[in-house]
Amino acid sequence: MKLYRILLPAICILSFNPSVSIATPASNEVVWKVKTDQKLIALTFDDGPNPVYTPQILNLLTQYQAKGTFFVIGKRVQLYPAIVIREVNDGHEIANHTYDHHYLKNYPAERLVDEIRQTQEIIFDITEQRPIVFRPPGGFYSDALLQSMKEDKLTVVMWSWYQDTKDWRRPGVDKIVNQVLNNVHNGDIVLFHDKQGDCSQTVASLKYILPELKKQGYQFVTVSELITKSQK
Numbered sequence: 001m002k003l004y005r006i007l008l009p010a011i012c013i014l015s016f017n018p019s020v021s022i023a024t025p026a027s028n029e030v031v032w033k034v035k036t037d038q039k040l041i042a043l044t045f046d047d048g049p050n051p052v053y054t055p056q057i058l059n060l061l062t063q064y065q066a067k068g069t070f071f072v073i074g075k076r077v078q079l080y081p082a083i084v085i086r087e088v089n090d091g092h093e094i095a096n097h098t099y100d101h102h103y104l105k106n107y108p109a110e111r112l113v114d115e116i117r118q119t120q121e122i123i124f125d126i127t128e129q130r131p132i133v134f135r136p137p138g139g140f141y142s143d144a145l146l147q148s149m150k151e152d153k154l155t156v157v158m159w160s161w162y163q164d165t166k167d168w169r170r171p172g173v174d175k176i177v178n179q180v181l182n183n184v185h186n187g188d189i190v191l192f193h194d195k196q197g198d199c200s201q202t203v204a205s206l207k208y209i210l211p212e213l214k215k216q217g218y219q220f221v222t223v224s225e226l227i228t229k230s231q232k
């Protein structure tokens with residue numbers, strides 16, 4: 001039987017072994033949050049681009065001088081290349097989230113790795129940049145997947161478990177806003193989605209979250225920049 005790790009066991013690991021959250025771009029550790037005494041936060045957006053809502057998110061990030069990280073799906077990059085180019089031109093980070101969002105728990109690891117590599121090339125063809133960060137769909141990973149990502153020089157980045165907004169469930173703007181603002185720490189990695197469908201609650205939440213955290217002195221940086229600021 002193959003063993004897979006998902007979010008819940010990882011939380012348990014974190015509570016026993018805080019060092020699991022610390023990683024450098026070249027390591028094969030999984031990054032959940034970054035230890036820093038600076039008021040830095042990474043906002044991340046998964047499963048895009050979305051032709052309606054991603055541009056609205058980009059407008060808000062520009063308005064508040066915020067940089068974000070977009071964990072894009074290869075096949076959606078092919079559908080909406082202009083949005084990905086805008087993400088790069090606006091100074092955001094593009095990260096790999098596979099070609100078709102299959103979960104490792106019910107998909108062969110070798111095929112998933114092939115699709116991650118295919119997505120690297122799709123993104124490079126469109127943006128002339130190769131991502132250095134990967135996030136597995138659903139948060140499912142295995143030692144074999146981590147080893148492949150290490151060979152491909154991709155850092156595996158998850159999210160701060162208390163900063164999972166679950167915005168894809170459309171839980172209400174208040175709930176998303178409170179999840180982020182009530183739990184904010186230096187070095188957090190916040191999980192949002194700009195996936196296919198209605199992301200209006202995500203956009204509406206950012207209209208509260210961005211000005212409030214900015215007022216509190218936080219700076220919004222890409223995941224890779226956040227990792228470079230981590231304390232050893």
Ligand code: ZN
Pocket residue numbers: 046047097101136137138
């Ligand atoms: Zn996803």
